[in-house]
Amino acid sequence: MAHTITDDCINCGACDDSCPVSAISEQASKRVISADTCIDCGACVDTCPVNAIHA
Numbered sequence: 080m081a082h083t084i085t086d087d088c089i090n091c092g093a094c095d096d097s098c099p100v101s102a103i104s105e106q107a108s109k110r111v112i113s114a115d116t117c118i119d120c121g122a123c124v125d126t127c128p129v130n131a132i133h134a
Contacts, residue, residue: 080134081117082124084110087131094123094132 081102084094088109095103095110102116103123112123112132124132 081114081119082112082121082132082134084112085131085133087129088127089129089131091128093126093128097122097126 084103090105090109092105092110098112098117099120099122100116100118102113102118103110104113105111119134121134124134
């Protein structure tokens with residue numbers, strides 16, 4: 080199951096570089112995780128400063 084980014088996201092981009100498969104992108108001024116690309120590694124969870132990413 081892919082991780083998701085909640086509405087708590089402040090669009091800071093901190094999670095982008097942590098994703099080993101580049102599953103995170105910006106859409107409509109928010110970050111989103113592609114469910115098709117995400118490998119569920121959880122690297123993005125630790126880098127989010129507002130805890131907006133969840134499994």
